[in-house]
Amino acid sequence: MAQKYFPDWKIASAGVEAHGLNQYAVKVMAEKGIDISKNKSKLIDLDYLNTCDLVVTLCGDARDRCPVTPNHVKREHWGFIDPALIQGTEEDKLRAFRAVRDGIEEAITKMEVE
Template sequence: MKVCFVSTRGKVRAAMAKSIFTKLAKMLLLNVEVYSAGIEPEKNLPENVIKVLTEKGYPVEGIHPVGCESLPYDRIDILITLSPEARDRCPYYINHKRREHWVLEEVKDQSDLAKLRSIRDNIERLVKEFLKISHT
């Protein structure tokens, strides 16, 4: 199964979702390839995104913003968009078995750790709901 998270720039929401989903799916022994992308990808993952992910033990290796053209986009099984721009601009493919849009506020100030933690925790909640993991 291939899951892809797409946001506008791919450096906060999509990167966090990939990291969180990867760890939780692994804990459930799921055989999943997880991707993240941005509609208008930026070059680097902000240091504070790395910081808030590692605070909860989420992996950051191999997570960096890329465009959808860098992915096997037409072979994605589940596409989850995380911004209105991604929802509106990601093309539909018949191979996509499921498509969802999660409403997540954009974090414009990556120095705001409280806001980044809030987004991380919200994504974590959404991933747990998606994977049917009880909240504890």
């Protein structure tokens, strides 16, 4: 999503754990015309962090477990729930993924670019 708003940036996604692709994430992103069906889960490490200018963590677990970022890297935490942890019906899960997707997009549009 961020690439749409910042086309000149190199944007990547990585996590503190590698998971398979979540079917609900694929579905709700497709609703916005974004195909993530071929994305692979990547692990973040210090070498990776050294190439970054900005790191955004999206949930508390990622914030707490993300390796220490180098001093030159700006760090933000946006504090979303992890929608993969939601219990309930398929519609409950889709609703949670949509809420996080839309919240992330809103946060991206409000970013102040230096």
